[in-house]
Amino acid sequence: MAEMYLGKTTGKPRVVIIGGGFGGVNLARKLKHTQVDVVMVDKHNYHTFQPLLYQVAIGAIESDAVAFPLRRIFTGQKGFSFHMTEVQQINPGLNTVTTTLGDIHYDYLVVATGANSNFFGNKEIERNTMPMKNIPEALNIRSLILQNLEKAAVTTDLAERAALLTFVVVGGGPTGVELAGSLAEMRLNMLCKDYPDLRPEDMKVYLAEGKPKLIAAMSEQASVKAKEFLLDMGVTIYNDVHVTSYNGDQLVIDNGVNIKSRNVFWAAGVKGEVPVGIPQDVVVRGGRIQTDEISRIKGFQNIFAIGDVAAMITPESPEGHPGVAPVAIQQGGHLAKNIIHLVKGEHTEPFKYHDKGSLATIGRNRAVADLGKIRFQGFFAWFVWLFVHIMSLAGFSNKLVVFCNWLINYFTKNTDNRLIIRYYDTETKMVDPIAK
Amino acid sequence: MAEMYLGKTTGKPRVVIIGGGFGGVNLARKLKHTQVDVVMVDKHNYHTFQPLLYQVAIGAIESDAVAFPLRRIFTGQKGFSFHMTEVQQINPGLNTVTTTLGDIHYDYLVVATGANSNFFGNKEIERNTMPMKNIPEALNIRSLILQNLEKAAVTTDLAERAALLTFVVVGGGPTGVELAGSLAEMRLNMLCKDYPDLRPEDMKVYLAEGKPKLIAAMSEQASVKAKEFLLDMGVTIYNDVHVTSYNGDQLVIDNGVNIKSRNVFWAAGVKGEVPVGIPQDVVVRGGRIQTDEISRIKGFQNIFAIGDVAAMITPESPEGHPGVAPVAIQQGGHLAKNIIHLVKGEHTEPFKYHDKGSLATIGRNRAVADLGKIRFQGFFAWFVWLFVHIMSLAGFSNKLVVFCNWLINYFTKNTDNRLIIRYYDTETKMVDPIAK
CATH class of the missing domain: 3.50.50.60 (FAD/NAD(P)-binding domain)
Structure with a gap:
């Protein structure tokens, strides 16, 4: 061509x-x-606002809230061209x-x-766990969660029911912590409303992290508080562990724990x-x-x-x-x-990183914040997190829609977008195998 | 079980x-x-608000605006259960x-x-045209349109470029008219903004209908005006015709017209x-x-x-x-x-249909309305259409989000959600062939 x-x-x-x-x-x-x-x-023909991907995975917001067509971002910019x-x-x-x-x-x-x-070369884990680095992957996670809840609501095999309702997040960095927090929210606020046959105590959420603490890149204070928030919401946390295998059914951790689960999410490395x-x-x-x-x-x-x-x-x-x-x-x-x-033909200038701080949210209205020497956690941190993310979406035109969505979800304790729009086939690992 | x-x-x-x-x-x-x-x-695990599906196909709104989880609709309704x-x-x-x-x-x-x-038994047409009866199909149409625009922007084969930029809607009922109108809008308002290498005159929109008039179920006045609006927007309309074959490249109409097109949408029957x-x-x-x-x-x-x-x-x-x-x-x-x-054990009552009227929208701010004896067309009809549809979404909680989206799109002449989130493979007719 x-x-x-x-x-x-x-x-x-x-x-x-x-x-x-x-x-x-x-x-x-x-x-x-x-x-x-x-x-x-x-x-892809769009930019992905990756920090909010977990909200797509959990069904709190739809793809268009975190994805922006690249051609649209650069509309009218002379001398710019885009190709998918x-x-x-x-x-x-x-x-x-x-x-x-x-x-x-x-x-x-x-x-x-x-x-x-990064699956660190483990092909079995790569095949059977669900990563979350882009929108199709986030939508696959959403479909898997909802499909498994539907199955759990009807199966009479109690061991299988437990496995369908067991959620394991591997990796306790910001992504893993945010995803585990959202799953815990789902367990507490959505599960028995939408599935009258299921009880919050039927659903288990695990978080496994290789380092001795969660969100290791943040302050000790943030890390401790994040763990406290998650434990408070009923998440079982293993630190200092590695997942050694997962065959789609049994997850093996090197601390001797085996977990039977149909939902394993991989956020353990890039x-x-x-x-x-x-x-x-x-x-x-x-x-x-x-x-x-x-x-x-x-x-x-x-x-x-x-x-x-x-x-x-x-x-x-x-x-x-x-x-x-x-x-x-x-x-x-x-x-x-x-x-x-x-x-x-001028001199270049070396790059210097200005670290303005880190934020991570845990569940509906709690977050941890390290802004330079200022460290705080809880509702106000969550509010700062919300503000920073909405402001970051500025320049992308969907800010208002995201904000409306969030407000609605916040005041209704609701995550409304639980649509299985891509059926995820767990056997073949394919989406909507035949499009028509 | x-x-x-x-x-x-x-x-x-x-x-x-x-x-x-x-x-x-x-x-x-x-x-x-x-x-x-x-x-x-x-x-599916959701209700689909079908009258607005074409807006998902065209990328004007995201799926969550027209789909509502069924479990959510019936939350708390005693004696009700749902199974996907x-x-x-x-x-x-x-x-x-x-x-x-x-x-x-x-x-x-x-x-x-x-x-x-309904493809009336024509397997070739069934295989090669795109229907639009549910959300996955609407998303497939969106992907096809956007993928073909991307291809058209780079191909050096002029005949292929023309085929990629030729859009044929088969069926001139409300769905076909609304889809053709949206495609004409896209041609006029989006194409050269997003694709600086393409001109509106490069893109062709055709509408083929078997009956002598469009939206035959509505009044003569509505039908005539709908046709006038579409012609005004540059749509080529064939009435009284049937599509006899489409092999994915050449569309044959029984009035002797052959159209080379990579985008044929089927709205000709159910x-x-x-x-x-x-x-x-x-x-x-x-x-x-x-x-x-x-x-x-x-x-x-x-x-x-x-x-x-x-x-x-x-x-x-x-x-x-x-x-x-x-x-x-x-x-x-x-x-x-x-x-x-x-x-x-009581007597039953026979059903009586109360026809409150019909509405169809053509493009950004024009519609045709038959409300009993009252018939009107143009901007006010569009406003009524908007109001009726927003009110119909009441009871489904996403009304506000849809409304925000519409307002934004209306005032920016923008359809922002042009995301290819399901890659549609035209050869295999499969979506995202391998999920990972």
């Missing part, structure tokens, strides 16, 4: 961005009205990217591909999505690509990596920065400036 | 309702606080329904299964979803089940049919009532009263 359609040829230097996540989107925005053309490619396509490989010698639509030439290439679930063509010797721990302090990949002049896929290894950040949205956003914005410096 | 879990055994007469559409839901609601228990089964399951057959001799979950005993059985697309076990001799034209004036199926004492699947043939309605939501709602409500009469 001809290359000409994949981004206009205007004579300006062309920046190709692989990935429309937080980093890629902010980079492209900051390159508006500059000396470069921008071509963005992504395998998959990158097959990058060709640094040729300055091109090979995609399923054809080859794209670049002058500057930015790898902003993010991270995906690894960078490194495109083919990036040499293995620049891939460091966690499958991340090593960059210098201007996000340039080691050994290349015009290829960069930002966000979760990048490990910017400097004396200040010997292991790279944490894989969170603010890092990606700041690296994207900073790289925009540096690319313009490079185009103009 | 044991029957005991499928609806509680309380000793009260049990009404089993197959289908949670407009008829089934209203029947079950009206049986609240009465002498009977109600068991509802549906293959497929009915395999009914066994009138045994007074049971066989489902994928097991057998369910009934004292009164109500078939409220609605209607599905047929009742008759469960196995209903004798063929009571199935009349359109695959509907013949009933008497209390919705009782011919030849049975305790089996009824309401809504789109029923043809209540009386001197007043020699062909049955039209397959629209108000008929189903009224028949459901009326049957609730008659079932109670039957339980008490």
Whole structure:
């Protein structure tokens, strides 16, 4: 296929961005009205607001509240073009990217591909647990939960009924804690309303974490309080453990505990999505690509990596920065400036991360917050969490809808969107096997 | 599997309702606080507000705006139980329904299964066109449209590009007219904003209808005006024609017109979803089940049919009532009263349809309305349409969200939810072929 359609040829230097996540989107925005053309490619036609994916999984909000069509975000931005396509490989010698639509030439290439679930090589766990890194996966989790509740309401096999009502979250980082908290909410507030044949005590929620504490990246205080909130809501927590196997029925933990469960969610680790063509010797721990302090990949002049896929290894950040949205956003914005410096032949400026703090929510109206030296937990933290997330959705036009949804859910203790719109077949691992 | 879990055994007469559409839901609601228990089964776990499905297909609103979890609708209704399951057959001799979950005993059985697309036996058309009778189908249409726009933006094959940008709606009833109108809106308001490489004149919208006029069930005035609105928006309309074949590429119409198109939507006919076990001799034209004036199926004492699947043939309605939501709602409500009469050994009352009028919307702010003798078209009709539909969503809690969405879309001329959340594979006709 001809290359000409994949981004206009205007004579300006062309920046190709692989990935429309937080980093890629902010980079492209900051390159508006500059000396470069921008071509963005992504395998989805939308940006995903990942911090709220667990709310889609739990059925609290619908996909459109956390996904924004990339073409819409950049409507009217001159010199910008978007293509929904998959990158097959990058060709640094040729300055091109090979995609399923054809080859794209670049002058500057930015790898902003993010991270995906890391199963640490365990194929059985990969096949049988449910990850939650994108919208289709979140919807699969929702379908599985609801399908299993439907089955539990009618089965006469008591052991199977218990397994259908046992939910295990593997991984006690922010995602795992938020998902476990939401499941506990579901148990307390929805279960017996919607399923009169089921009792809250029939449903079990487990959280298994490899480290001695939950949300290890946050303060001791936040970590302790998060655990307290979850225990309070009836979640069974195992710290300092690893899940060694899960065959779709029996989950084995290395502390000797075996759990019979039909619902195991994997939030235990991520690894960078490194495109083919990036040499293995620049891939460091966690499958991340090593960059210098201007996000340039080691050994290349015009290829960069930002966000979760990048490990910017400097004396200040010997292991790279944490894989969170603010890092990606700041690296994207900073790289925009540096690319313009490079185009103009000016000096570049090293990146510096401004950590504004961390927040995690647990259930309906409690959260933990570390804002610099200020640490607080409970309802006010939840309110701050709500405010920060609604403000972050600014710039994406669905803010109002999300807010309406939340208000309704908050005041009604209700999560209304429990629609099985993609039937998830647990045997074949396929969705709606035959579309018609 | 044991029957005991499928609806509680309380000793009260049990009404089993197959289908949670407009008829089934209203029947079950009206049986609240009465002498009977109600068991509802549906293959989906939600009620679909079908009149707005085309807005999901076009990406104007998300599924949760038109789908409501059935368990939620009946939360707290004593003596009501719901099961998500497929009915395999009914066994009138045994007074049971066989489902994928097991057998369910009934004292009164109500078939409220609605209607599905009718391809009139043409397997090629069935395989290659896209129907729109439920949410997964509407989402498939959305994915196809957006995927084809993405392809059109990059292909260098001009004939293929034209085919990708040609949209054909077969069937000029309310659904077909509303869908064609929305596609014309998309062409005028979204296309060149989101796809700077495409021009409105590159996109073609066709509407093909077998009858001499559009929306034949409405007044002459409404029909003429609807056609005028569509022509005004650039839709090419063929009346008095039939589509004879479509191989996925070439559509053949019996007026000699051949259209090369990758997007053909089927809204040309419906047929009742008759469960196995209903004798063929009571199935009349359109695959509907013949009933008497209390919705009782011919030849049975305790089996009824309401809504789109029923043809209540009386001197007043020699062909049955039209397959629209108000008929189903009224028949459901009326049957609730008659079932109670039957339980008490009282006389039943014949059904009488109160036709309050018809509305159809064409594009962003025009509609046609027949309210009794009062007929009007244009913006005010659209406003009435909006009001009626928002009020009809009352009782379903997502009204506010739908309304916010609409307001936003209306004032921004924007349809924001253009998310391809189910990748539709045109070759295999499968969705997200491998879920992970």
